[in-house]
Amino acid sequence: MPIIKIALVDDHALLLAGLKMLISAQEDMRVVAEAQTAQEALKVIPATTPDCILLDISLPDMSGMELLPLLKERLPSSHIILLTMHEDQQYLKKGMELGASGFLLKRAMDQDLLYAIRTVYGGGIYIQPDMLKYMVGNKSASVNPQEKALALWNTLSPREQDVMIQLAKGFSSREIADACNLSEKTVATYRYRGFLKLGISRRSELVAFVMKIGVLS
Template sequence: MSETLRVVLADDDSLIRTAIDAILRPAEGIELVAQAADGRSAVDLAVRHRPDVALLDIQMPVMDGLAALREIRHLAPAVQVVMLTTFDQDEFVARALDSGAAGFLLKESAAEELAFAIRAAASGNAYLSPKVTRQVLDRLPAAPTGPDRDREKIEALSGREREVLVLLAQGLSNAEIGQQLFVSEGTVKTHVYRLFTKLGCENRVQAALLAQRAGLLT
């Protein structure tokens, strides 16, 4: 991750692009390097500029945000993708998270939250807007393999890995998990990597969703 976080933005609404541009210009350590109005252009810009984070609207012309997300994850996997959403797009959000999105953010979010989400995603700490996180989790459909399969995956974890997963799913950072468990942040990173491998997850959001489906958060 570069010292200055480089961001690509894609949204077919010019007013949204203008508003986000205005928010990010004064944000310290964040640079909006390119903008697009459709998903195909977003993929091209992500591949060309290799930004730290791509902000993608879910519904765009030519190629929608979900297809653009999948293309970016395939062609430029180091680019973290945060989806821009509204309250009435929960079903798209669930599909985006399952496709490897680093999180999602309401278009109506405050400037501070937008900058925080970009920094979190760039650091590998996936971000879900707290205003709708619980609503999205509650409305997620069961995985195709079912919750029983999720619980089988959980059983493959060590006791410590399960503790880390629960804290991760509650939104804690690696440093915060380390403080809770009285271990170093490096040790937490090792546990996170191992549990990702065992669960078949690409990021923290997918791991949190699996934990939720398996009943670890109830």
């Protein structure tokens, strides 16, 4: 079994240490370079020709987004996985366009990371399940639960979606009706139809649903 050579770029010393420990514990992986700044990364990484680069988006001297194409230029065959703290669809899209092979939230669990590394090493693309909702309408046709839920959500009419959101926030039909200048009965209909389409029957299920697809703050 070949060893996967990995380079780490993160200004966060503790996370760097954690990553290193985790990766070093794998039999088929080895950390061949680490850097805490973009400058350092450009200096030390190319000589090590890693198979995979874990790249933090926020670095002190340069954005990981800027560093990405520079690394890609020097190491066209290295697969780059972006690490980020926040669920930012902007970064996700841009990163993928710039040639990243993976996208991972830092709060990801160990297994996710290892799985991501092995996936991109094999030429695949790995994206955190949580983030996939931002990719909807994008070509990749992987059908996961999140995506299906979002598709289901989009079968609701605008009014229905609106009422569902308000309901999830705890508003009663009466409150929603007053806010929208509608009859309570009308709102009740939207509620009923929305529940019907979503295949649910209680407010708690609705809250869980909208949490899952992330249409609430």
